[in-house]
Amino acid sequence: MDLAAIFARHWSRFAASHAHLLTGAHHRAARAVLSCRTAELGGQVHHCAECLEARFVYHSCNHRSCIKCGGREQKQWAAAQEAKLLPVRYFMLTFTLPDELRRFAYAHQKWFYDVMFKATAALLMDFAQDEKHLGGMPGFTSVLHTWTRQMQHHPHVHVIMPGVALSEDGLRVRRAKGRRYLFPVKALAVAFRHRISTLIKASDDKHGTRHHSTIPAEVWSKSWVVDARAVGKGDHALRYLARYVNKTAVSEPRLLGYDVQGNIRLNCQDSGTGKWRVIRLTPDDFLRRWCLHVLPKGLVRVRHYGLLSAAAKKRRLGVQEILGHVPRRKPKPLVVEKPKCPCCGKEMVLVMRMPRHLFGTIRVTVNPSRGPPE
Known part of the structure; x- marks a missing residue:
């Protein structure tokens, strides 16, 4: 089923009836899909x-x-990141917002998604530089992901991180102590919650807003969810993340057409069982869910920190030299x-x-x- 055909049939009516909810970014995205x-x-x-x-x-x-575009760029990005992989264990960390904060996140996504990046980056730097863990400068890549397999709004940040850090003097490499985990997840979750709260308060102080007071108080006392697991050499995790770099919440093969009532049939895989099932969405509900994942103009979805940042090329080469690792050649651009x-x-x-x-x-x-x- 063609996504553009859905937009050609339903977007004009949907946009007229939901004008109060749509932004310029939504209309630009819709025009792009149609053209x-x-x-x-x-x-x-x-x-x-x-x-x-x-x-x-x-x-x-x-x-x-x-959903038609980005395939070539996705492969190119994955190849470029795989060329940087080090011969060490890699870890995937996922930082998730609680349900009560997701509506707020969407309402203020232009700056709040940036807050999520800042919070995760700062706490990972702190944990990595602690002598109890890595005791040095880490490197990691963060990717913003906003959807579930049913296209619901579920903002979270995936981080892929090698289990090494460069010592302060730049002469030694410190390795992760655990084989299955990098940092204690409960401590990460508490730190993530605290960082988000602190950054919202800082924004209120700077701009004279009162965003923090509009968030339910129980958000700051409940347990937040952070997942961390070992992912081997990191290549499979990178390919998994690559799917979110240049794509959106649905792929065309999952669109199975209309049912007899005119609902759109969407094929979804259960994350727990791995089994596929078909859900039915009205055209308006489908377009509403699609709009949830249109990011504000200029928002960067993928960010590199520490040893993997562009400014740390010399230190990254130093780590490779200490490890005796010859990096892969930078992949050539894919030929059309x-x-x-x-x-x-x-x-x-x-x-x-x-x-x-x-x-x-x-x-x-x-x-x-x-x-x-x-």
């Missing part, structure tokens, strides 16, 4: 020298809320495959790029379906 790989974005004219056939390949929108001629099967040659406002001014044989990404 992706269509004549509206223009494209490229390719020519076959053998049989003189001309074809038009539509451009992609490359919006992170479009040239379209094949539908008549003879040979590669076609790019002869012209057509901007959107010139589409239709030349005579070409146009592929009526949505073309491959460019």
Whole structure:
């Protein structure tokens, strides 16, 4: 089932009836989905020298809320991160907000998601530099993830972290003491809760707001959830995270079409049992859930800290040298495959790029379906 077809059929009505809830980011994302790989974005004219056939390949929108785009970038990101992997144990940590705070997080997502990154980064730095744990400068990558498999709002931060740190003098590497865990999760959860509370209060003081007082008091006394587990060499965890870097809350194969009542059938996998089941959502509910995961413009979903930050390249190379590790070569950019001629099967040659406002001014044989990404 085509996501763009759902938007073409239902978005205008949904947007009109939910205008008070939608932002410019939602409308830009919807326009991107509707125009992706269509004549509206223009494209490229390719020519076959053998049989003189001309074809038009539509451009992609490359919006992170479009489920057709991002596949090439996802593979490229995963390959680049795997090239940085060290020959040590890796750990995956997940920091989750309690239910009572999620509505607040969505209402203030433009700055609150940044608060989540700051809180997790600061506490991991503190724990890593403690002599009881690593006793040095760590490195880690954090990825914001906002959805469940049913497309519900569930903001959390995934962190992948090698179990090593560089000593303060830069001459030694300190390794994680535990094989199955990196830091005590209960202590991490308490620290995460405290950091979030402190940062909200700091924002109130700076901007003269009263956000902290609007949050139910029991949020700051209940137990929060932090998960931490060993993930071996880290390559599988990186590929798992890569799915969230350039994608949104649903993939096209999971859209199974409409039922007889006009509801959208969505295939979902149970995280506990691994079994798949089909849920049914009204078009309005489906679009509402999709909108929950359209991020504010400019928000960076993936962030690197410590030894993995761009500013720490020399120290990262120092760690590799101490470990006697030769890093993998940086992967070359993935080459976009040239379209094949539908008549003879040979590669076609790019002869012209057509901007959107010139589409239709030349005579070409146009592929009526949505073309491959460019």
